[in-house]
Amino acid sequence: MTPSATTADRILLLLKSRGPMSTAALAAALQTTTEAVRQQVHKLAEAGLVRGVAEAPSGVGRPGQAWSLSARGHARFPDRHAELTRQLVDTVREVFGEAGLEQLIARREEASRASYLEACRDLPDLAPRLRRLAALRDQEGYMARLEADGDDWLLIEDHCPICVAAEACQGFCRSELALFREVAGPQGHLRREEHLIAGARRCVYRITPVTGAQAKMGDTAG
Numbered sequence: 001m002t003p004s005a006t007t008a009d010r011i012l013l014l015l016k017s018r019g020p021m022s023t024a025a026l027a028a029a030l031q032t033t034t035e036a037v038r039q040q041v042h043k044l045a046e047a048g049l050v051r052g053v054a055e056a057p058s059g060v061g062r063p064g065q066a067w068s069l070s071a072r073g074h075a076r077f078p079d080r081h082a083e084l085t086r087q088l089v090d091t092v093r094e095v096f097g098e099a100g101l102e103q104l105i106a107r108r109e110e111a112s113r114a115s116y117l118e119a120c121r122d123l124p125d126l127a128p129r130l131r132r133l134a135a136l137r138d139q140e141g142y143m144a145r146l147e148a149d150g151d152d153w154l155l156i157e158d159h160c161p162i163c164v165a166a167e168a169c170q171g172f173c174r175s176e177l178a179l180f181r182e183v184a185g186p187q188g189h190l191r192r193e194e195h196l197i198a199g200a201r202r203c204v205y206r207i208t209p210v211t212g213a214q215a216k217m218g219d220t221a222g
Helices: 007-018 023-030 034-046 082-119 126-139 163-168 171-187 212-221
Strands: 050-054 065-069 144-149 152-157 188-194 203-209
Touching (some): 007 023, 007 034, 034 065, 082 126, 126 144, 126 171, 126 203, 163 171, 171 188, 171 203
Antiparallel strands (some): 050 065
C-alpha cells in the first residue's frame, strides 16, 4: 500500500492480510483512535466491503465483534482479469484436451522453476531460500510473506491472482506445491495447511526444517 493510501484502504489491506480484526486491534495496527477506525469501518460496511463477525469467546462475557472482508471487499484486490483467464483455460481444455492443459501447466512450471531456482542459486540455507521465494511470490501479486512458527516456517499467501484459473484446473495448485518443495529442497519438509480453493481464506504452507541426519535417512529410504 502506498504512503498516500487512505485509512479505509489500509483497513481493507489489514483485513485481507490478517483476517478478522476488532475495531481496537485495527486502531492499534494503524496507530490511530478506535473512534476514527469505527467511523471508517461503518462506512465500509455501508458500502458492502466489510461485515461484522463474532469473535471467538476468550473467557467470561459475550464475545465481541470483529470485522471481515465481504466478497465485494475481496474483489477490490486484483485478480488479473479473472473472466478472461477462465475462458482461456476452458478454451485450452476444449481445443487440446486435458493433455494439452497439462502441457500448459508443465510449461508454466518450467518457467517458474528456472526463475525461482536461479534467484535462490546463491542461497544454500533453508531460511534465506524461503525468504527469497516469499519475496518473488509477493512481487507476482500473491501478497506473500514468511513467518516463523516455533521451529517451522510458514509461507503465507493472502491473495491468489490466478484463483479463477486454479478453480478451473487444480493442476495449477498441484504444480505450485511441487515447485515450492523443490525450492525448499531436502532441508525442509513442505506441506500445504490452508488452501484457498478448498474454502480457506488464504494459502499457507508449513515448512519443517530437516536435519542432515534426517535428510540422509530419507535418501537411504528412497
